[in-house]
Amino acid sequence: MVNEPNSPRDEEEKRLLVVLEQVGRRMRKELSLLGDRREDVVGIRQEFWDDVRMNFSDSTEVGETWSSIVQQAELLAERERSHRVASEAVERLTKQFDSPYFARIDFAEKDSGTEVIYIGRASLVGEDGETFFVYDWRAPVSSLFYDHEPGPATYRVPDGRMEGELKLKRQFVIRGGQMKHMFDTSETVGDEILQAVLSEGSDTSMKSIVATIQKEQNWIIRNEKHKLLVVQGAAGSGKTSAALQRIAYLLYRFRETLGPDQIILFSPNPVFKGYISRVLPDLGEANMKQMTFRELIEARLGRRFEVEDLFSQTEALVAAEGTAEGEARERSVRYKGSEHFFITVENYLKRLEQEGVRFRPLRFRSMTLVSAEEMSQQFYGIRAADGFGTRAAGVRRWLLERIKLWVDSQMDEQWLEEAAELVDGEEIQRAYVDVRRRGGFHDEAFDDEDQMSARLRRRVAEQAVAPLVKAVRSFRFLDAVSTYRELFESRSLFSSCSPDGVQPVGWEWMLQRAELTMGRKVIDHEDATPLMYVLEALEGFRRVEGDIQHVFVDEAQDYSPFQAAYLRRRYPRARLTVLGDFNQAIYIQSQESGGFGGWTRLMAPEATSVLRLTTSYRSTEPIVRYTKLILPAADAADITPFQRDGEAPRLFPCKDGGQLGERIAEDIIGLLGRGYGTIGVITKTAYETGNASALLKEQLPDDVPVTLVTGGSAELPKGVSVLPAYLAKGIEFDAVLVWDASLAKYGKEKDRKLLYTVCTRALHVLHIYHTGEASPWLPSEK
Numbered sequence: 006m007v008n009e010p011n012s013p014r015d016e017e018e019k020r021l022l023v024v025l026e027q028v029g030r031r032m033r034k035e036l037s038l039l040g041d042r043r044e045d046v047v048g049i050r051q052e053f054w055d056d057v058r059m060n061f062s063d064s065t066e067v068g069e070t071w072s073s074i075v076q077q078a079e080l081l082a083e084r085e086r087s088h089r090v091a092s093e094a095v096e097r098l099t100k101q102f103d104s105p106y107f108a109r110i111d112f113a114e115k116d117s118g119t120e121v122i123y124i125g126r127a128s129l130v131g132e133d134g135e136t137f138f139v140y141d142w143r144a145p146v147s148s149l150f151y152d153h154e155p156g157p158a159t160y161r162v163p164d165g166r167m168e169g170e171l172k173l174k175r176q177f178v179i180r181g182g183q184m185k186h187m188f189d190t191s192e193t194v195g196d197e198i199l200q201a202v203l204s205e206g207s208d209t210s211m212k213s214i215v216a217t218i219q220k221e222q223n224w225i226i227r228n229e230k231h232k233l234l235v236v237q238g239a240a241g242s243g244k245t246s247a248a249l250q251r252i253a254y255l256l257y258r259f260r261e262t263l264g265p266d267q268i269i270l271f272s273p274n275p276v277f278k279g280y281i282s283r284v285l286p287d288l289g290e291a292n293m294k295q296m297t298f299r300e301l302i303e304a305r306l307g308r309r310f311e312v313e314d315l316f317s318q319t320e321a322l323v324a325a326e327g328t329a330e331g332e333a334r335e336r337s338v339r340y341k342g343s344e345h346f347f348i349t350v351e352n353y354l355k356r357l358e359q360e361g362v363r364f365r366p367l368r369f370r371s372m373t374l375v376s377a378e379e380m381s382q383q384f385y386g387i388r389a390a391d392g393f394g395t396r397a398a399g400v401r402r403w404l405l406e407r408i409k410l411w412v413d414s415q416m417d418e419q420w421l422e423e424a425a426e427l428v429d430g431e432e433i434q435r436a437y438v439d440v441r442r443r444g445g446f447h448d449e450a451f452d453d454e455d456q457m458s459a460r461l462r463r464r465v466a467e468q469a470v471a472p473l474v475k476a477v478r479s480f481r482f483l484d485a486v487s488t489y490r491e492l493f494e495s496r497s498l499f500s501s502c503s504p505d506g507v508q509p510v511g512w513e514w515m516l517q518r519a520e521l522t523m524g525r526k527v528i529d530h531e532d533a534t535p536l537m538y539v540l541e542a543l544e545g546f547r548r549v550e551g552d553i554q555h556v557f558v559d560e561a562q563d564y565s566p567f568q569a570a571y572l573r574r575r576y577p578r579a580r581l582t583v584l585g586d587f588n589q590a591i592y593i594q595s596q597e598s599g600g601f602g603g604w605t606r607l608m609a610p611e612a613t614s615v616l617r618l619t620t621s622y623r624s625t626e627p628i629v630r631y632t633k634l635i636l637p638a639a640d641a642a643d644i645t646p647f648q649r650d651g652e653a654p655r656l657f658p659c660k661d662g663g664q665l666g667e668r669i670a671e672d673i674i675g676l677l678g679r680g681y682g683t684i685g686v687i688t689k690t691a692y693e694t695g696n697a698s699a700l701l702k703e704q705l706p707d708d709v710p711v712t713l714v715t716g717g718s719a720e721l722p723k724g725v726s727v728l729p730a731y732l733a734k735g736i737e738f739d740a741v742l743v744w745d746a747s748l749a750k751y752g753k754e755k756d757r758k759l760l761y762t763v764c765t766r767a768l769h770v771l772h773i774y775h776t777g778e779a780s781p782w783l784p785s786e787k
């Protein structure tokens with residue numbers, strides 16, 4: 006296409022060339038710097054030892070040798086640093102050459118001329134240090150692009166708001182330095198480009214959305230006012246995307262004081278962790294810390310107990326469905342994730358300030374050094390107002406002293422003498438060195454032998470009690486398990502702590518279960534966080550991570566009130582960004598807590614903001630319309646599809662599992678042929694996943710890779726992935742093939758959200774297979 010001379014397109018193309026020339030110039034400079042620095046680094050490394058004066062003849066020379074090594078090492082580190090900076094700059098410039106900017110706004114400040122501003126992923130400043138060829142998308146002025154249509158507009162600056170008029174909004178698609186597309190828009194961010202982006206195939210990792218951030222997403226990204234930001238967003242409404250853009254924004258906005266290691270994101274599972282790990286590096290930022298809640302539990306309880314994880318709990322519940330035992334367990338899981346139980350435990354902790362903390366006696370062989378009663382007296386002898394932490398630390402000090410005194414008292418005891426006689430030569434040697442160091446073995450000393458033997462006995466005694474000392478140091482004398490279990494052992498205690506004086510149905514079963522599991526050092530998942538909470542409370546929450554400034558929690562609807570409260574305690578200084586969708590609450594543990602109750606209670610209302618995202622961007626309009634019908638009408642009312650065409654979801658009844666496998670295999674071949682790069686075959690449980698992948702591997706030709714995604718997988722490959730519903734959380738596929746959405750599998754009310762979550766993973770194609778009767782939650786009309 007030939008452009009009219011001086012047409013807007015012609016003008017923009019000319020300007021693009023000017024910008025690219027700037028990028029090119031900067032690139033040349035950085036490359037030559039990079040070359041010099043690389044040579045520097047290699048040179049210093051090679052000559053490191055040549056330039057260091059090595060002289061060990063006396064202590065002055067050694068000192069000088071040392072300082073020349075330090076000097077040389079510092080020089081090397083400094084050059085390596087600047088080499089790294091230069092290579093990062095080259096990387097950034099390469100991306101800028103590909104696509105230097107994606108938008109232009111013309112803004113007329115009040116009583117001032119019009120400024121033309123180009124917005125890109127990173128800024129580009131001219132050699133004079135003043136001309137801004139491109140502004141970073143996170144700069145204050147760039148928010149005009151995301152927040153306003155042409156007309157009166159304002160944006161925030163450090164000392165207030167800048168007012169004026171937005172005269173023009175223009176969007177560009179530039180790839181490989183070529184202008185592919187350009188248009189003016191009267192919307193906040195033009196739908197045309199968004200549609201084009203959303204129609205692309207999905208990748209195995211998430212993309213950044215800088216060029217098409219929507220107004221309501223921008224509010225989340227740039228919110229600085231609230232300490233707690235809670236986002237309820239429909240499936241595919243961009244919660245995770247907004248969270249990651251927000252992290253990038255915060256790192257830019259507070260670059261002087263905030264580093265990526267001060268931000269933690271809690272993700273639902275290891276697959277998701279890998280899935281999102283590319284977004285920040287793509288934006289030129291280092292990744293934040295990522296964790297799963299499971300890792301916190303493992304770190305705290307994993308060494309002493311065998312702790313069940315959420316996925317195993319889910320599988321166990323499904324396997325026991327329909328049995329009396331299964332029902333009782335499900336009731337227990339529901340209850341322990343409820344607000345009622347959380348308040349009961351909080352009340353119990355208050356009561357423990359007065360009485361009831363259980364202690365483990367300090368025993369050595371068959372001797373009791375300190376009884377549980379003595380510890381209790383000591384603990385409750387310290388003022389309650391000082392808190393559990395001070396009391397526990399007081400008891401710890403006292404116990405360490407008691408151990409020391411006990412060792413002293415044992416010096417002439419038979420057991421010690423016997424043990425000392427059995428020690429090996431090395432120990433004797435050490436005792437000898439010890440006595441010498443303390444001035445023994447001089448001519449006039451006549452009791453050296455006695456001293457040696459006393460030293461030896463002391464060493465043996467100290468070694469014998471070392472495990473006790475270690476246990477005391479790590480507060481093992483506090484018996485959190487018994488203290489927690491006590492709540493289920495005494496009916497009257499439970500009632501007095503319960504907010505309404507009532508015990509849950511199945512309380513006796515919970516007691517028996519606790520005896521059965523905890524007695525064998527096994528912790529059910531539903532007990533893990535409450536137990537960890539009690540344990541930490543008794544120690545005074547000393548494992549805080551005060552340097553963490555921001556905590557992000559994705560899929561927050563799956564957290565129990567205990568988990569929310571625990572995170573708040575663990576990161577006391579952090580601001581919290583919590584994102585979730587109550588329609589995707591798939592775990593029993595969080596179904597009683599009613600969405601976000603556990604979160605919104607964490608901070609004062611004035612420090613809290615609750616935002617909603619209702620437009621669903623992931624799936625085509627027909628898929629969004631269909632999946633809405635899976636939910637109760639009231640819960641789906643707010644969900645709005647973004648206008649994008651596609652084929653209607655389809656249901657495939659099959660006569661048995663074998664036929665289901667065959668038909669899905671055929672379907673996969675067809676979909677791959679149509680160019681869909683990621684296909685997710687989603688089952689309800691991991692148990693089914695194994696069968697499904699085996700069946701598919703049998704049916705499909707060898708050149709079609711089928712990957713079985715398990716709880717431990719951290720990568721999502723291209724091609725066909727077979728995975729259980731709970732591992733598909735948060736991620737997406739071009740095509741989703743639901744494995745057996747039958748009445749038998751998804752027949753209960755509690756399966757409804759799970760089925761919704763599974764179906765909303767689809768971008769372009771949703772095919773639902775079932776044997777027997779279809780799940781009643783699937784809409785009959787398509």
Ligand SMILES: Nc1ncnc2c1ncn2[C@@H]1O[C@H](COP(=O)(O)OP(=O)(O)OP(=O)(O)O)[C@@H](O)[C@H]1O
Binds near residue numbers: 212240244245737
């Ligand atoms: N403003 C946007 N521009 C372009 N793509 C977007 C935008 N917002 C969301 N998307 C795309 O929509 C899809 C869903 O986004 P995301 O995974 O962030 O949603 P979510 O709310 O976390 O979903 P879920 O709760 O279902 O896991 C992604 O492919 C994302 O890239």
